């Protein structure tokens with residue numbers, strides 16, 4: 001049986017902490033509904049300490065009775081806990097720095113005082129009937145012995161989970177594995193890993209943490225979050241399915257729409273190269289790749305686009321070869337004569353260089369029709385038989401003009 005891993009989506013909390021990102025209450029609710037529909041089991045819905053509007057938004061989410069655990073992020077203070085209770089959430093993440101750097105700089109506390117606060121606040125929250133997770137902010141820079149005491153104290157006081165945060169994104173997969181493996185081996189409660197992407201390693205670190213024994217992982221849609229963001233839901237869920245074989249319960253085919261939804265609400269355009277959901281990540285231009293793909297899609301495709309509800313696309317551009325051009329032309333009922341192929345490749349390359357872009361299907365057909373007309377008028381001996389009627393090779397006006405689209409049928413589309 002596949003190992004179960006639980007993703008805790010914090011798009012609506014850490015994601016919204018990205019500079020300038022604001023979700024309206026309606027957007028929060030819509031995103032929460034979409035997250036639940038895609039199979040996310042837990043959503044960190046917000047920070048009640050931010051005040052009445054945030055509490056109201058959280059209350060509205062709670063009222064939806066979604067089939068997910070809604071949890072609220074709280075500092076480890078009575079005020080934050082009371083705000084969370086007012087919002088109606090059944091679960092809280094009570095956060096306190098684990099590193100000496102943050103304990104001293106932010107709170108002027110030492111390790112002993114921190115343990116006392118954890119014991120007291122976790123006890124209070126558990127006594128109020130809440131599911132309690134303890135957020136170890138900056139765990140990656142924490143003294144390891146203190147971290148062990150934090151977990152032991154939290155568990156004893158009634159916490160059900162501990163969250164190890166790589167708050168400033170300084171771990172790599174090796175150090176993540178080492179820290180999480182040690183904690184998971186000793187922890188009497190579940191471990192969650194919360195990675196940040198400052199070094200572009202959040203997803204890799206999250207996979208390493210899961211491999212090391214974390215049963216829960218924080219993610220955000222598109223990796224939206226503080227600074228360089230968090231581990232991306234779509235990357236972690238897809239990588240888990242493909243590489244690890246663990247069961248996250250996420251409907252991978254729902255991810256592109258979910259990402260588009262969050263990108264619109266966050267007003268953050270998605271990069272074309274964003275793994276899984278980016279516009280170009282299943283699009284191929286290079287001649288050698290397309291020639292290989294057309295023979296066997298496994299030649300240049302590690303991730304089957306259908307797995308995540310996407311389609312493969314072939315585009316024509318500076319790097320196209322004759323096979324790709326012939327393939328695209330054939331889709332509009334035109335045969336690329338082998339004698340014309342090299343000239344066509346050169347023409348396409350010139351066009352792409354002039355426009356610094358791909359050559360659309362319509363442009364390709366126009367180029368081809370123009371070239372065949374020219375070849376015909378010049379009486380080209382190897383392309384048009386000398387006796388041929390030039391009308392036969394003029395633009396085939398009834399041939400379908402291919403359109404670019406990323407929607408619709410999963411046949412190969414091109415632009």
Ligand SMILES: CC(=O)SCCNC(=O)CCNC(=O)[C@H](O)C(C)(C)COP(=O)(O)OP(=O)(O)OC[C@H]1O[C@@H](n2cnc3c(N)ncnc32)[C@H](O)[C@@H]1OP(=O)(O)O
Nearest residue numbers: 014017047049050075076077095096097106107137167226
């Ligand atoms: C790594 C993370 O993502 S942590 C989560 C970060 N999230 C946020 O900051 C959410 C948005 N924040 C806010 O809206 C505001 O900062 C509020 C409402 C939370 C607090 O606002 P203010 O009362 O004006 O405090 P301010 O933002 O100036 O400073 C933060 C305070 O929290 C305290 N604090 C920080 N972390 C913790 C903690 N884990 N436990 C207890 N107190 C904490 C700081 O020491 C500071 O206290 P001080 O005012 O006594 O110096």
Ligand SMILES: O=C(O)CCC(=O)C(=O)O
Nearest residue numbers: 095135136137138165167
């Ligand atoms: O303490 C936590 O719950 C984690 C907070 C967080 O977002 C972080 O440390 O990056």
